[in-house]
Amino acid sequence: MRYILIIFSLILITFSAVIGQVDPVVTDSLAPVPAPPAPVTEVAVSDKANDHGHALIIEWKRSLDDGAGSNAVMLYEIFRSEFPDSAFKMVGSVPLGNERFEDIGTIEKESRDYIPDNTNLYYRVDAVTIDPVVRTSSEVYGPVQSYSNWFHKGRVPVLTAVLIFGALMVYFVSVARKGTELYVRPLAGIAAVDDAIGRATEMGRPILYILGLGTADMISTIASFTILSRVAKQVAEYQTELIVPCYDPIVMTVAQEVVKSSYLDAGHPDNYKEDSVFYITTNQFAYVAAVNGIMLRDLPATNVYMGKFYAESLILAETGAVAGSIQIAGTDEVGQLPFFIVACDYTLIGEELYAASAYLGREPIMLGSLKAQDYAKAAVIVLMILGLLAINVHLNAFIEIFKVVD
Amino acid sequence: MTSHLMPPLALTLVDIGRILSLAVIAGGLLWLFLRAIKRKEVERRVIFLFIFVSVVAPILFPTVFQEKATPIVKDVFDKIESLPPGSVVLLSYDFDPAMAPEVQPMADAISRHCLVRGLKIIYMCLFATGQGQFTSTLENVIKPEFPDKVNLVDYVNIGYKAGNEGVLNVIITDFKKMFPTDVDGVPYDSIAVFKGIRSCKDLDLVISIGGGKPGIKEWILFVGDPGNVPIASGVAAVVAPLMYPYYPAQMLGMLGGIKGAAEYESELVHHYPQFKNSPTPALLMMGPQTLAHLVIMAFIVIGNILYLLERKKGRKR
Amino acid sequence: MKKTTLIIMAGVTVLFLLSWIIKALALEGMQEDYIKKAFLVTFSAFLTLSILSFLYRDNPFYKFAEHLFVGVSAAFWMSMGFWSTIVGNLIPRLSQNLSVFFKVHYIPGDFNFRFYIPVILGLLLLMRLSRNYGWISRWSLAFIVGTTAGLNFIRYLRSDFIKQISATFVPLLVDWQGTGHFFSNLDLSASGQLVMMLANWTIFLGVMSGIIYFFFSKEHTGMFGRASRFGIWVLMITFGASFGYTVMGRISLLVGRITFLFRDWLGFNI
Numbered sequence: 001m002r003y004i005l006i007i008f009s010l011i012l013i014t015f016s017a018v019i020g021q022v023d024p025v026v027t028d029s030l031a032p033v034p035a036p037p038a039p040v041t042e043v044a045v046s047d048k049a050n051d052h053g054h055a056l057i058i059e060w061k062r063s064l065d066d067g068a069g070s071n072a073v074m075l076y077e078i079f080r081s082e083f084p085d086s087a088f089k090m091v092g093s094v095p096l097g098n099e100r101f102e103d104i105g106t107i108e109k110e111s112r113d114y115i116p117d118n119t120n121l122y123y124r125v126d127a128v129t130i131d132p133v134v135r136t137s138s139e140v141y142g143p144v145q146s147y148s149n150w151f152h153k154g155r156v157p158v159l160t161a162v163l164i165f166g167a168l169m170v171y172f173v174s175v176a177r178k179g180t181e182l183y184v185r186p187l188a189g190i191a192a193v194d195d196a197i198g199r200a201t202e203m204g205r206p207i208l209y210i211l212g213l214g215t216a217d218m219i220s221t222i223a224s225f226t227i228l229s230r231v232a233k234q235v236a237e238y239q240t241e242l243i244v245p246c247y248d249p250i251v252m253t254v255a256q257e258v259v260k261s262s263y264l265d266a267g268h269p270d271n272y273k274e275d276s277v278f279y280i281t282t283n284q285f286a287y288v289a290a291v292n293g294i295m296l297r298d299l300p301a302t303n304v305y306m307g308k309f310y311a312e313s314l315i316l317a318e319t320g321a322v323a324g325s326i327q328i329a330g331t332d333e334v335g336q337l338p339f340f341i342v343a344c345d346y347t348l349i350g351e352e353l354y355a356a357s358a359y360l361g362r363e364p365i366m367l368g369s370l371k372a373q374d375y376a377k378a379a380v381i382v383l384m385i386l387g388l389l390a391i392n393v394h395l396n397a398f399i400e401i402f403k404v405v406d
Numbered sequence: 407m408t409s410h411l412m413p414p415l416a417l418t419l420v421d422i423g424r425i426l427s428l429a430v431i432a433g434g435l436l437w438l439f440l441r442a443i444k445r446k447e448v449e450r451r452v453i454f455l456f457i458f459v460s461v462v463a464p465i466l467f468p469t470v471f472q473e474k475a476t477p478i479v480k481d482v483f484d485k486i487e488s489l490p491p492g493s494v495v496l497l498s499y500d501f502d503p504a505m506a507p508e509v510q511p512m513a514d515a516i517s518r519h520c521l522v523r524g525l526k527i528i529y530m531c532l533f534a535t536g537q538g539q540f541t542s543t544l545e546n547v548i549k550p551e552f553p554d555k556v557n558l559v560d561y562v563n564i565g566y567k568a569g570n571e572g573v574l575n576v577i578i579t580d581f582k583k584m585f586p587t588d589v590d591g592v593p594y595d596s597i598a599v600f601k602g603i604r605s606c607k608d609l610d611l612v613i614s615i616g617g618g619k620p621g622i623k624e625w626i627l628f629v630g631d632p633g634n635v636p637i638a639s640g641v642a643a644v645v646a647p648l649m650y651p652y653y654p655a656q657m658l659g660m661l662g663g664i665k666g667a668a669e670y671e672s673e674l675v676h677h678y679p680q681f682k683n684s685p686t687p688a689l690l691m692m693g694p695q696t697l698a699h700l701v702i703m704a705f706i707v708i709g710n711i712l713y714l715l716e717r718k719k720g721r722k723r
Numbered sequence: 724m725k726k727t728t729l730i731i732m733a734g735v736t737v738l739f740l741l742s743w744i745i746k747a748l749a750l751e752g753m754q755e756d757y758i759k760k761a762f763l764v765t766f767s768a769f770l771t772l773s774i775l776s777f778l779y780r781d782n783p784f785y786k787f788a789e790h791l792f793v794g795v796s797a798a799f800w801m802s803m804g805f806w807s808t809i810v811g812n813l814i815p816r817l818s819q820n821l822s823v824f825f826k827v828h829y830i831p832g833d834f835n836f837r838f839y840i841p842v843i844l845g846l847l848l849l850m851r852l853s854r855n856y857g858w859i860s861r862w863s864l865a866f867i868v869g870t871t872a873g874l875n876f877i878r879y880l881r882s883d884f885i886k887q888i889s890a891t892f893v894p895l896l897v898d899w900q901g902t903g904h905f906f907s908n909l910d911l912s913a914s915g916q917l918v919m920m921l922a923n924w925t926i927f928l929g930v931m932s933g934i935i936y937f938f939f940s941k942e943h944t945g946m947f948g949r950a951s952r953f954g955i956w957v958l959m960i961t962f963g964a965s966f967g968y969t970v971m972g973r974i975s976l977l978v979g980r981i982t983f984l985f986r987d988w989l990g991f992n993i
Contacts, residue, residue, distance in 0.1 A: 162877075183940055185940070286789075286793075349958060370939060374938055377934045388927060392894055399889060451779060457974075461974065465978065466993065507978060508976065568803075568811060586828050632878075643969060648965075651887060656882065663971045663975065695975070699970070699974070
């Protein structure tokens with residue numbers, strides 16, 4: 001029975017095709033078949049700017065039957081091919097009312113989204129009605145090629161900032177290397193360190209220096225080494241005891257060298273004790289427990305905390321305060337600063353730690369970068385004032401400069 | 407105890423508990439103050455005891471406060487309200503069990519809100535332990551409250567990938583490269599939620615819940631700013647003050663600490679009364695918070711009075 | 724070890740064993756693997772209380788919990804590193820056979836010699852274990868530091884520098900339509916004109932004076948000194964807010980633990 005039906009319909013289709021008057025698709029619905037809509041016009045395809053290639057932008061003028069005319073267009077389908085007249089593949093669709101589509105592919109040849117670069121491509125846009133069969137294709141646009149760009153123009157502000165900051169940095173470091181005096185204002189915290197060492201000497205009690213939990217490559221730990229060197233030098237002169245318990249074995253090795261050479265510089269190499277700088281453990285709270293023990297047993301006159309600190313900051317500083325020591329702290333870990341500020345007598349806030357190190361160490365790279373940062377800050381202030389003026393007098397062109405696009 | 411046997415003005419057990427605990431705390435503070443004036447040392451364990459009592463009492467005798475959403479929280483809520491159903495939201499669980507009491511309520515409330523609005527959710531995490539935290543949302547919120555929501559269609563969990571900000575640097579251009587499958591091994595292309603989503607740039611909203619590194623800051627730096635993707639966040643209280651500078655230009659809103667979570671929960675219940683009986687852990691936590699904060703404020707006041715007295719005495723000398 | 728310590732330790736152990744049994748009886752019939760579940764809850768409660776006991780003073784329970792935590796987390800991160808980095812990210816791109824072995828989804832066609840570069844760099848990093856050839860690991864470290872610095876430099880410059888500068892361009896006279904309009908529209912709502920104006924002025928003055936405070940090339944005297952003084956006030960207020968938030972965060976964590984103890988362990992209906 002089924003075969004008879006199939007044969008019958010085949011005969012019917014052939015017959016109707018010959019006659020040319022009957023629709024070849026047998027539909028049982030009574031819905032009116034929409035008339036083909038007007039095609040989209042002025043199709044234009046261009047390479048997407050500021051990218052790594054493999055992407056194009058297709059723009060067109062809406063069909064006359066989109067939102068007007070016969071109102072038949074429901075969506076637009078975009079087709080791409082590497083040949084002008086065949087093998088078109090649909091790459092995407094947008095609802096009515098749109099006049100733009102971004103055909104973004106990948107660089108991977110195996111991916112089905114692959115769009116070859118520097119190859120002729122052809123595009124066509126179909127205006128599609130509610131019945132997907134009824135549609136009108138635009139004229140084929142092409143050939144067009146996608147290609148990658150060397151520069152992302154939207155990132156010019158970032159490039160400018162990099163160049164300016166880099167130039168400042170190179171300039172000031174080279175100036176510092178030549179030995180030119182670069183002024184850094186004295187910091188209250190550093191003066192306090194000197195006083196505290198004096199106090200410890202008077203009381204005959206030791207000084208405890210904590211380098212924090214940072215590793216030797218962290219900038220705050222490096223800054224801390226410079227400050228330790230200064231403290232050790234003075235301690236050597238006053239012949240006070242210095243205790244440096246360490247968290248990291250590499251930090252300990254460096255700290256030993258720093259203290260040793262400071263004693264040598266001060267002219268008292270014989271006063272240096274190898275075990276004044278020692279390793280405890282690389283476990284945060286175990287380290288804290290050990291240091292707390294030292295604070296409560298040895299009752300140091302002064303505790304200095306410089307470097308990277310985390311959750312242990314308050315535990316350390318609080319125990320120190322209970323032990324009645326003078327405390328000076330410095331860290332660039334913003335989250336821990338409040339705790340040091342409440343529990344210590346002096347705190348070097350964030351960048352002040354680097355500044356203190358540059359001030360004491362006179363290291364050209366540190367001094368130079370500090371200076372470069374100061375100029376960058378001055379630039380920020382100037383830009384801020386200009387920006388405020390601009391926004392308050394509605395000069396939007398200036399504000400646009402700071403727009404970074406991707 | 408049955409209610410009809412109680413006289414009309416009778417206090418419930420909970421009320422008695424509340425009054426008693428307040429009396430204990432107030433009495434204790436007075437004792438502390440008197441001791442402080444007499445310059446007698448107070449052991450630090452006493453302070454711990456105060457905090458313990460002021461936290462435990464409101465848990466055992468719950469007091470729920472009304473919260474009104476502040477603009478920074480309301481912005482997150484309004485953004486989700488404004489998204490049309492079917493929009494895709496990415497919720498990143500960037501936290502571990504240690505942070506969970508603070509931020510899990512946010513993740514649950516936001517999940518509830520997105521699902522009730524008919525939004526699709528992609529769950530992922532930048533913390534390896536975030537995986538387990540998502541299971542908590544799945545078991546406690548999605549399965550019991552939204553039994554009709556289907557995995558892979560309404561939500562999907564793509565899990566954890568090592569690489570911190572490196573992961574974000576990849577998914578800003580291509581999700582599939584970093585997440586070829588979801589956690590159960592379902593290939594990317596057969597996940598309905600990902601239909602039309604190629605990279606983070608195609609998402610309608612990204613919400614990072616966390617408080618460590620990597621977290622919301624990395625999302626802003628590596629996804630929000632370069633991809634122009636709307637980013638919101640729910641963060642642990644410790645991080646909240648550090649994130650304010652990004653609001654509203656680079657981050658459209660933020661739930662800061664348990665207070666932010668409580669505000670969000672109350673806003674949700676206010677707009678969707680069907681969640682009246684859903685758990686609101688953050689709102690419940692505001693009771694202990696309030697009492698503990700009052701006690702800490704009392705400590706600060708007592709400490710400062712003492713300091714001023716000492717200073718006056720020092721001057722007289 | 725003192726005799727009393729031993730007695731206390733034994734007592735606590737017995738107490739928690741009892742708690743396990745009671746919990747298991749309570750959970751029986753409600754959950755399938757009730758004995759395991761009861762053990763997990765009781766053990767969590769024991770560890771929580773052990774850590775909290777440090778508030779009284781250092782003791783063996785605290786030490787046990789701390790060491791357990793350190794050991795477990797070290798092992799957890801190590802296995803996580805293997806399963807998520809090596810098995811999760813590398814093997815699916817390297818070999819089909821290995822992917823099948825580790826039951827991960829192989830990414831076909833993605834094979835590329837460049838995936839061997841991280842393998843080699845990773846192996847070089849392990850040279851740290853050798854006393855004589857430890858220096859070779861610095862190459863990998865240099866790669867890590869270099870790429871991270873490069874990646875972060877651009878991102879930070881864009882997000883934390885340029886975008887943050889433009890975020891401070893705020894209208895100091897919000898919606899200014901003359902004094903008449905200003906005074907007739909005075910209200911204290913968060914989105915009101917007055918509050919917005921105050922907020923914008925605070926941002927402007929706060930950022931400006933904050934930067935001046937961190938300016939090291941000039942002595943802080945005169946007008947500059949006053950601005951820097953204002954800057955340190957702003958910083959202190961920020962730290963105060965930060966401190967307050969931290970207190971809130973810590974209390975939340977405490978509430979979380981106490982809720983666990985009362986609800987999940989002791990079975991209070993809260």
